[in-house]
Amino acid sequence: MEKSDLTVTATLASLVLDEAETQKLGDEVSRMLSYFEKMSEIDVDGLEPTTHALQKENRLRPDRGLSNEAQPDELLECAPDLEDRFILIPNVL
Amino acid sequence: MYQSFIGLEIHIHLAAETKAFCGCKANFGDEENTNVCPVCMGFPGVLPTLNEKAIQMSYVVARALNCKLSPNTKFERKNYFYPDMPKNYQISQFAEPVGRDGYIDIEIGDSIKRVRIHDVHFEEDAGKMIHAGDMSLLDYNRAGYPLLEIVTEPDLVIGEDAEAFLKSFQRLVRYLGVCDGNMEEGSMRCDANVSINPVGVGLGEKVEIKNLNSSRFVRKALNYEIERQSGLMDNGTKIIQETRLWNENRDQTEGMRKKEDANDYRYFPEPDLPPFRPSDEFMKEVEEGICELPLVRKQRLMTSYGLGSDQAEYIHDEKFMADFFEKAVFLGADAVQVYSWLSSDVKKLLNRNSQSLEDSNLSAERLARLISMIEDGQISGKIAKRVLDHIFDEDKDPDVICDEQGLVQISDPAAIAKFVDEVMAANEAVVEAVRGGDQRQMGFLVGQIMKVSGGKAAPAVVQSVLKEKVLG
Numbered sequence: 001m002e003k004s005d006l007t008v009t010a011t012l013a014s015l016v017l018d019e020a021e022t023q024k025l026g027d028e029v030s031r032m033l034s035y036f037e038k039m040s041e042i043d044v045d046g047l048e049p050t051t052h053a054l055q056k057e058n059r060l061r062p063d064r065g066l067s068n069e070a071q072p073d074e075l076l077e078c079a080p081d082l083e084d085r086f087i088l089i090p091n092v093l
Numbered sequence: 094m095y096q097s098f099i100g101l102e103i104h105i106h107l108a109a110e111t112k113a114f115c116g117c118k119a120n121f122g123d124e125e126n127t128n129v130c131p132v133c134m135g136f137p138g139v140l141p142t143l144n145e146k147a148i149q150m151s152y153v154v155a156r157a158l159n160c161k162l163s164p165n166t167k168f169e170r171k172n173y174f175y176p177d178m179p180k181n182y183q184i185s186q187f188a189e190p191v192g193r194d195g196y197i198d199i200e201i202g203d204s205i206k207r208v209r210i211h212d213v214h215f216e217e218d219a220g221k222m223i224h225a226g227d228m229s230l231l232d233y234n235r236a237g238y239p240l241l242e243i244v245t246e247p248d249l250v251i252g253e254d255a256e257a258f259l260k261s262f263q264r265l266v267r268y269l270g271v272c273d274g275n276m277e278e279g280s281m282r283c284d285a286n287v288s289i290n291p292v293g294v295g296l297g298e299k300v301e302i303k304n305l306n307s308s309r310f311v312r313k314a315l316n317y318e319i320e321r322q323s324g325l326m327d328n329g330t331k332i333i334q335e336t337r338l339w340n341e342n343r344d345q346t347e348g349m350r351k352k353e354d355a356n357d358y359r360y361f362p363e364p365d366l367p368p369f370r371p372s373d374e375f376m377k378e379v380e381e382g383i384c385e386l387p388l389v390r391k392q393r394l395m396t397s398y399g400l401g402s403d404q405a406e407y408i409h410d411e412k413f414m415a416d417f418f419e420k421a422v423f424l425g426a427d428a429v430q431v432y433s434w435l436s437s438d439v440k441k442l443l444n445r446n447s448q449s450l451e452d453s454n455l456s457a458e459r460l461a462r463l464i465s466m467i468e469d470g471q472i473s474g475k476i477a478k479r480v481l482d483h484i485f486d487e488d489k490d491p492d493v494i495c496d497e498q499g500l501v502q503i504s505d506p507a508a509i510a511k512f513v514d515e516v517m518a519a520n521e522a523v524v525e526a527v528r529g530g531d532q533r534q535m536g537f538l539v540g541q542i543m544k545v546s547g548g549k550a551a552p553a554v555v556q557s558v559l560k561e562k563v564l565g
């Protein structure tokens with residue numbers, strides 16, 4: 001794998017990598033990619049892609065309100081900072 | 094001379110009770126972060142589940158837009174880092190959307206134009222952010238709202254086309270009952286793209302415009318942008334592909350700060366949601382969800398009821414009014430009469446009460462009855478307006494109101510003769526003048542008689558009795 005590909009991928013994933021990590025991950029990712037290359041050698045023409053191995057039926061939910069075990073207030077408590085009921089974060093505009 | 098190409102991306106909030114993938118209420122304007130749960134807050138280990146009604150509405154819209162409907166629609170994750178989405182991705186559709194390759198016919202001025210639809214795809218809305226100084230405030234009530242995006246091909250030419258398209262589209266989603274179409278409140282949103290080129294060359298560099306929260310802004314922004322790009326092309330300046338924002342205070346589009354990297358959303362199949370394969374029964378319900386669409390309805394109102402284009406335009410604007418109109422006509426009222434009442438007196442009262450026809454006390458039955466009472470000579474047009482007032486205020490049938498208020502028209506010649514005698518006795522000089530040949534004074538006498546009768550005398554009978562008595 002090209003080093004620049006890895007840097008772009010890391011940036012897209014919001015990961016900051018130092019030189020050593022880049023080296024280490026570069027090797028690992030290259031090995032992973034080679035497995036994919038092996039797989040793409042197989043002729044899959046005319047086969048339907050399997051995105052879900054176990055799920056064959058539709059899984060739908062009726063359009064009705066559900067009460068959750070976790071209350072909104074409890075969820076808000078997980079936020080680092082609040083202002084009234086807003087979650088407060090540094091400006092990211 | 095340049096040619097311009099406009100395409101639109103329209104987002105609509107689907108009118109479901111709950112969010113796209115969890116059971117939180119999809120309510121506008123509730124207290125911040127009250128309609129949230131672990132699923133739409135992006136907590137680890139949760140499992141999204143597709144809202145049946147929302148996906149059904151999506152198929153209804155795609156069907157109404159003549160799309161090829163997917164027998165196996167799939168969901169993808171669109172990855173991006175921005176705190177309006179707590180999961181760091183939005184569940185959307187990419188490879189296999191609900192519908193694609195459709196079209197819609199819309200009326201622009203006097204002609205009908207076919208606009209091709211690229212695709213219709215289902216996704217979830219992001220949360221709301223408020224930027225305040227060096228902090229940002231997050232409200233996730235809207236995160237996970239069921240959203241449908243409709244992407245057109247660049248078949249529109251000028252801002253006016255886009256505005257007309259949006260109005261037609263808004264009417265369509267209201268007819269289908271899938272969205273209230275309210276752009277001010279953000280339940281319908283529109284981004285536009287436009288490119289220009291010398292005639293015959295084809296599409297140019299596409300510029301996207303965002304922040305268009307009314308159909309008027311869409312028109313103004315697109316026309317501004319066509320003008321701007323034409324100026325650049327005149328000067329030989331290269332037009333760059335970019336996203337610009339409409340500034341409604343300055344009436345201009347402005348370039349956004351350039352992002353370093355081009356967007357790469359790294360779409361991949363959503364592992365938590367299986368594809369959706371509509372069953373025959375589901376598709377039957379989709380078919381049942383389709384009604385006669387606005388343009389077809391307008392054309393039918395013209396051919397079946399003899400309404401003019403402007404009249405049909407007014408009646409078909411809201412499905413409820415079109416249904417109301419047809420029902421009143423079915424009950425025997427004259428079509429043009431029904432139109433006249435709806436577009437004048439009824440409209441005035443609705444405005445006065447800030448009501449919609451649907452919420453008012455007027456029904457098709459009551460309007461039809463009111464019109465037939467005029468035609469039968471039971472009441473005059475003038476009294477009918479008073480009766481209409483009472484219907485609005487008191488929620489009663491016109492016959493009941495006439496009985497209670499004694500508003501029945503007097504058409505018995507003997508009864509009217511009494512009013513005529515009274516008025517003639519009080520205006521002897523005028524009567525003499527008329528007998529002397531001054532016909533213009535007849536109108537004065539008729540007016541006096543109407544006044545004496547409290548507006549209840551039938552004008553035609555008054556005319557004939559008066560003529561008889563004065564001229565013999």
Ligand SMILES: [Zn+2]
Nearest residue numbers: 115117130133
């Ligand atoms: Zn939720």
